[in-house]
Amino acid sequence: MNDPSRSGAPKPEDGQRPLPASLRRNAPLVPVDSAGGQALAAVIAILTFLAALCAGGAELVATSSSQWRSDIAREVTIQVRPNAKRSIDADVDRAVALARQTPGVEQAQPFSKTESERLLEPWLGTGLDFNDLPVPRLIVIKLQEGLKPDFTTLRQALKEQVPGASLDDHALWVSRLSTMANTIIGIGTVLVILVLVAAGLAVTFATRGAMAGNREVVDVLHFVGANDDFIAKEFQRRFFKLGLRGSAFGAGIALFLTTLLGFVTSSWRASPAGDQIEALFGSFSISWRGYLLVVLIALAVAVITGVVSRLTVRRFLNENG
Amino acid sequence: MNDPSRSGAPKPEDGQRPLPASLRRNAPLVPVDSAGGQALAAVIAILTFLAALCAGGAELVATSSSQWRSDIAREVTIQVRPNAKRSIDADVDRAVALARQTPGVEQAQPFSKTESERLLEPWLGTGLDFNDLPVPRLIVIKLQEGLKPDFTTLRQALKEQVPGASLDDHALWVSRLSTMANTIIGIGTVLVILVLVAAGLAVTFATRGAMAGNREVVDVLHFVGANDDFIAKEFQRRFFKLGLRGSAFGAGIALFLTTLLGFVTSSWRASPAGDQIEALFGSFSISWRGYLLVVLIALAVAVITGVVSRLTVRRFLNENG
């Protein structure tokens, strides 16, 4: 056995075998498949899935409700009540003319007598002889999109010129529907936040667990000259990857399930139950906004995972010297 | 230094200090605070919380909807349309009498003219002079609870004796509401199942992680003569405790939050927004059935944790010799 520094070249006992092409494995310095790892990824996947479901649901309600709302808000009606002393048809024509003069009104369409009667049917029962009844008549006014015209002049004009007419801008209904929809959206948002908080919590616990489980590794890294920054980065990188993997998986499943549900419900749509569901929830086909939301949530979860784990690691390192 | 077996009594170098009162700590043989432990408990808490929320929501809808449904189903109406050739008041009295004769009818109450007019108001507008209108009249029939009387005879009698009357048993509305409520309950149930499955998955991953992390411990236990049964029991006991702790915590928070929400909404109730929410979701005070459900879910999660971890441990032990 030779002393390496004096003999110039070492004479290892296994001969001068050439080095293998690459010794680099670039293995992470923090063990990847440690106890908490897989569990954390699974949990993040689950939470992302739930968050995506909640967000998707809220988005669905938001979309449908904004449709309803704009539909309803765009439709203003004038009701002309019959008055024995006046000709109802003349009154209706007059009201239509007044409405058409108002700026912002796209269209004003009187309901014919039959149409008006059909509207009353559910409330007065079928088979009623409407000839006996002085049925009030409706004028449906469609507003230009995005415009909210001032109705005071129209109201005033109607009052003066068509005493039996009244203008209904559905304000009450719009506000009712808004409250309902906003409540549902609010609940959805709260659930999403809850789930994100849960994800953050889970990551915190998992990180602390992993740090405790890898205390040896942290110690060794310290001893061989790594500073806290280096160690925190190593841990954070690992957790960010885990988080990304978990959230991508969860979001993927959520997207898949939504698409599937969309197909299933579109085949249901003919059935009466399907009608009810669709009336309630809209069609299950989520808009591109919904998909975007799911992707955003997946990203948010991954980012939360990265940030939370970094903070946790820093705190752990500071606490434990 | 003496040889202990020959000198009869050992002479340890630290003197014959008396033994401490108890040496038993009864520490679990499996490390309790290993990496995955805390994270698992947290995750189980979160999942239980979500499951409880879903179950609570479903229960709420179920309760309210069964109330609506029974209310609606118990209220049958007879509508008597005015007919110029007949006295409407006589017709109404006649119809009431016929209804009261029908078995299963608890009460039959005609709406007065003013009440009927008020019913029409939202549809015909306010300020209308109803004297001009031959307003149809309603008779509200309350059925005895639980009974579903046969209306064919009543219908027949009405047709013969009060030509202008029609019986409405709200069958369409009941079925509509049922579909809606059942859909919501179904979705809630699916979510609960989803969350329970998620809990099972999380436990599986965590157990496998813990087993891998504790492979050393398992090895040592094997070498000192423990059999698989013994080891599986030790692990299972630990995970059951973790699961119980986590699920109790999650369920506790869910109960707390529900109660809190109940208080908050009851103070909202005066506001119009509160009205809308209550109309939609019922009051937030959950019945004893809801509380029971939450407790059951917590138990289910704990049991799932125990069973799943036992199975996982057994499989792990079989796979790894």
Added chain:
Amino acid sequence: MVWGRVKAFFDNDFEESAAPSVHFENVGVRYGMGPEVLRDLTFSIEPNSFQFLTGPSGAGKTTLLRLILLSVKPTRGLISLFGEDVSRISKDDLTDLRRRMGVVFQDFRLLDHLTTYENVALPLRVQGKEEASYRNEVVELLRWVGLGDRMHMLPPVLSGGEKQRAAIARALIVRPDLLLADEPTGNVDPSLARRLLRLFIELNRLGTSVVIATHDFGLMDQLNVRRLVLGDGQLHIDE
């Protein structure tokens, strides 16, 4: 001491059983796809015998002990323990066999979350014994190896030699039929090593077959017993 009292029993018991504690026949073992670490091992360890196992680092001492412990399977050859062929042993029988063996691992393998006392008592606890029945014995043994005042400490705070002694105590507490000790004095000073060797000798007197794997010639020279020497994967026996 309890050991003295049971001596007579052990002495009688072992007279009858003629089968060797360990018997290897043409055993070879390789890890994965690597070369054979051990090959053509044929030897016996008689009941109530005492031997050292030695050889350079990486020669396969630990591997040989793991073969006896059935934690590594031979790639060829036959191993029998206490007269029983172990090639197709059931899990229950495996547990029974392991309860007859005591092991001191080279890396100790104490459970970090149990105190020294609990670690040493572990084999008894695992066998379902009541604590009252073994408590005094455990404490006595701990004092003998010099851990009387370390009883309630967790292994991570013990010194290297203290861990090693706890590992030895854990192997001895069940008074096994076969004791396998892997480098049991590598972390203690020579005088303590002598003391521990005395413990092994005493155990051997009570009827246990003892195999001590060691590099320490100072230790081996103290006792004129059989030496199993591993080198180049083969076994050479110095009687």
Added chain:
Amino acid sequence: MVWGRVKAFFDNDFEESAAPSVHFENVGVRYGMGPEVLRDLTFSIEPNSFQFLTGPSGAGKTTLLRLILLSVKPTRGLISLFGEDVSRISKDDLTDLRRRMGVVFQDFRLLDHLTTYENVALPLRVQGKEEASYRNEVVELLRWVGLGDRMHMLPPVLSGGEKQRAAIARALIVRPDLLLADEPTGNVDPSLARRLLRLFIELNRLGTSVVIATHDFGLMDQLNVRRLVLGDGQLHIDE
């Protein structure tokens, strides 16, 4: 070999710095509420010196090394490293100090998920060096300690002695100013121990202060150097 080439540099460098590598003054330490494990330690380790640290099991050798490593805080007294008082050292300075020290732990402390090669290269990787710049050196050192064909194995499958040699290689690879080795030959045979001792001596020639904690009198007798002997918590120095 690279070491030869940098020898001249080191030789010049160390002529100037007169401050001792390690200086203890009246240092005492206790763990928690226990008794003082070490007390009234006053000594210096000069640059480029070589010494053994010995004493019975549990005497506090590892504790003393951990004091120098700043992984245990003294309960009283003053420690200075490379002329710098360490009582109120910042985290960055701590990292710098640690990069000047190499440690061989009694329990090796290899990272189980990295190969032997990666473990040995770890201190260089942590310092942000490019792999190309240290690759040959690491391989050379691994071959010298006899791990040339164990390079790609993970520590859990190494034999006890192989782990120990990997731990030694990891401590040497950075050519530290101060080398602390805790029982570095406890798991290898005497001839390998001699070979490793030669490695330490060579490192010392290149300018490193070496402290070797050991029980092995066979090893200590091979070299006539200063011995720090711990006993009853106190230090006694054999020049």
